Amino acid sequence: MIRMEETGLTVKVYLDVILLVNFIMDFFILWATGKLSNLPVKISRLVLGAFIGALYSIAVLLPQWSFFSSFLGKSICAFLMVLVAYPLQGVAKFIRSYMYLYVISFAMGGAVLAAVFLLDTSPGFMQVWNGVGIIRGIHYSWLVVALVVVGFLGYGGFHYLRKGWLQEELLNSLTIYFHNNKVMIPALLDTGNQLIDPFTKKPVIVVERAALEKLLPKDFLPKTKEGNSEISELPGSLDETWSSRLRLIPFNSVGKSNGLMIGFQPDIVVIKNKKKEIITSEVFLGLVNRPLSGEGRYRALLHPQILQEH
Structure with missing residues (x-):
């Protein structure tokens, strides 16, 4: 007691x-x-x-x-x-x-x-x-x-x-430069994004295909649609300027294993957040044919390796 x-x-x-x-x-x-x-x-x-x-x-x-x-x-x-x-x-x-x-x-x-x-x-x-x-x-x-x-x-x-507020902390401004054109879109730092190019081991930024319509040729985008049976033949069907930039990036997702995502290397990407600005060309962009955010708050998923190395 x-x-x-x-x-x-x-x-x-x-x-x-x-x-x-x-x-x-x-x-x-x-x-x-x-x-x-x-x-x-x-x-x-x-x-x-x-x-x-x-x-x-x-x-x-x-x-x-x-x-x-x-x-x-x-x-x-x-x-x-x-x-x-x-x-x-x-x-x-x-x-x-x-x-x-x-x-x-x-x-x-x-x-x-x-x-x-x-x-x-x-x-x-x-x-x-x-x-x-x-x-x-x-x-x-x-x-x-x-x-x-x-x-x-x-x-x-x-x-x-x-x-909510955590996304605000993880949101970045992503500017993509390619062939004298550029687009600026919001991007979310996603620790779940571990995609890399299997040959160069460079990190992959996942981007909505529709967000790059102003950046890429109109006849190119339809061929990059997920599920296209000719996607594996795409690099060989383009001129050397394009084919040297393209990659087929393997990925797994819920309900789909051993998938292929078309990716390409931009001239430069600029990533800005509250703390720093990163300018690099050592990345690939992987294209997806769906919105990444239901509310449209971001249109790309950044690989954490990019921010860790800069």
Whole structure:
């Protein structure tokens, strides 16, 4: 039992209940952290990370381990939880995940307080003891509310970040120069784009075919349509100026394996974002016959290697 001197109350603390409740909450907090950070989620690592958090909830109740209730102790625990759940992700990504852990924890804590004080009418009390919420006489339906909030943050929050302000951070201006002509289109940095030219190993920027109508000859574009049975013969059917620029780029996508994408090397591309400007000719453009963004916010997908090397 633990005696709370501030209230004069003696409260029985059931370690198994504290371990279970904190394990469940920490598990879903770590899961939502991975979703928001766009990291691969492994259940076994989430279990280990959540177990560390559950043990911490017991440690802070012991007077001889008062260090764990300090700011430094809490920070170390959060650090270990993220490190165990999502190792080897790089310093920048780790810091981002670490911050997401706190954001989700604060949101979950707010949801718990709202559920207890607004939805639960049964007599009882909640008090913080060494950083741990002690609940007595209150129904545990608040835990369901908290998990719903975390689920929303994990699923809905990721999609909001992906489609909202995160896209703004990843959007670039792409200017393509070819044969004294140029087009300027919005491009999204896509870490999922790993296409390279198999011969030169140069990265491929995926571009909507329709976005290049003003840049390329009219009789050329129809031949580049995906699914064209003559696409493999295209390089040999053009003059030397064109054929030396063309490539057939293998790709795999959902529902289609061993596909071929027509690509060509422009004279120069210029990529601009909030931080820098990149000018390079060491890329290929891969043409696709479909919109890349349903809202039309971008018309090209940049290969991450381009920004990493410049």
